[in-house]
Amino acid sequence: xxxxxxxxxxxxxxxxxxxxxxxxxxxxxxxxxxxxxxxxxxxxxxxxxxxxxxxxxxxxxxxxxxxxxxxxxxxxxxxxxxxxxxxxxxxxxxxxxxxxxxxxxxxxxxxxx
Amino acid sequence: xxxxxxxxxxxxxxxxxxxxxxxxxxxxxxxxxxxxxxxxxxxxxxxxxxxxxxxxxxxxxxxxxxxxxxxxxxxxxxxxxxxxxxxxxxxxxxxxxxxxxxxxxxxxxxxxx
Numbered sequence: 735x736x737x738x739x740x741x742x743x744x745x746x747x748x749x750x751x752x753x754x755x756x757x758x759x760x761x762x763x764x765x766x767x768x769x770x771x772x773x774x775x776x777x778x779x780x781x782x783x784x785x786x787x788x789x790x791x792x793x794x795x796x797x798x799x800x801x802x803x804x805x806x807x808x809x810x811x812x813x814x815x816x817x818x819x820x821x822x823x824x825x826x827x828x829x830x831x832x833x834x835x836x837x838x839x840x841x842x843x844x845x846x847x
Numbered sequence: 848x849x850x851x852x853x854x855x856x857x858x859x860x861x862x863x864x865x866x867x868x869x870x871x872x873x874x875x876x877x878x879x880x881x882x883x884x885x886x887x888x889x890x891x892x893x894x895x896x897x898x899x900x901x902x903x904x905x906x907x908x909x910x911x912x913x914x915x916x917x918x919x920x921x922x923x924x925x926x927x928x929x930x931x932x933x934x935x936x937x938x939x940x941x942x943x944x945x946x947x948x949x950x951x952x953x954x955x956x957x958x959x960x
Contacts, residue, residue, distance in 0.1 A: 765946065774856075776938060776950040777892075784946060792947060824892065832942045833880045833899055838892035 736760050740825050740839035747815040747846045755810040755842050757825030763837070764830040766808040770794065770821040771841075777824065783808055784830065815846045849874040851941050853951035860929055861959050868924040868954045870939030876900075879943035881915065881922045886936040886953070895937075898922060926956075934958045
């Protein structure tokens with residue numbers, strides 16, 4: 735199993751550009767989520783999905799879109815990048831059930847100039 | 848609302864010393880789940896332990912131990928005989944069943960050889 739994979743590992747954008755961060759998992763997990771990690775703020779939930787076709791907002795959803803057309807994939811779209819979106823982004827997945835631990839991808843370091 | 852507080856931003860100890868990382872949580876729910884994750888310098892997030900609100904038994908795994916006390920809403924993590932490989936950022940997290948895992952801001956632990 736590859737687990738949770740994310741691409742790219744690093745990305746530099748200019749303000750106003752759009753892009754998609756890719757996330758895939760091969761563990762057949764129902765639940766997937768996106769977090770951003772900023773210094774001194776821990777990990778904050780952006781969006782999550784409890785299954786294909788179902789998504790919901792987390793704590794900091796503004797400026798991001800998600801969709802879940804398959805169980806395996808959960809891309810995160812930045813519509814118009816802003817410097818405030820400079821962060822490290824983590825995708826995670828787990829089996830259904832809040833008691834289950836999350837498996838995290840390796841992260842994407844995004845810089846918006 | 849649920850909240851996780853890790854008041855210790857950074858801790859440094861000399862190798863072989865014991866160290867305790869504090870985690871205090873707030874939730875109105877009676878059923879909830881607590882987690883600890885480790886983030887080594889390489890950046891990935893690694894699951895360490897899960898505890899549900901009905902199980903107040905302390906847990907020991909090798910040099911790691913966890914003390915869960917509902918009376919003080921705390922879920923503290925102790926490393927005995929610390930090693931350089933324990934240097935990492937440690938996150939405590941809380942989920943009370945609404946699919947949204949709430950993280951603390953993390954404690955950066957540095958083990959000095």
